[in-house]
Amino acid sequence: MTLAVLPTIPDPSVSSAMSRLSLEFPYVGLRSIALVVRTCREELRGSPDGALPELVERLARQRLQQA
Secondary structure (H helix, E strand, O other): OOOOOOOOOHHHHHHHHHHHHHOOOOOOOHHHHHHHHHHHHHHOOOOHHHHHHHHHHHHHHHHHHHO
16 A cells, blocks of 8 residues: 655645545544545546546545445
8 A cells, every 4th residue: 555645736636535534434533534535546646637536535435434
């Protein structure tokens, strides 16, 4: 698994996923959610830009459910 690095520019696919997933997983800390979402975003970096928001959120949700 690739660990995420802090972004240099804001990424809408990350911020929107973090917002929704923090409501869906209130018992998971925001830092943990951010790490999972950013890691998923990094792993999906070759995907088409238009598909990123949905792909990032789906992958992050799956990983948070497994944890």
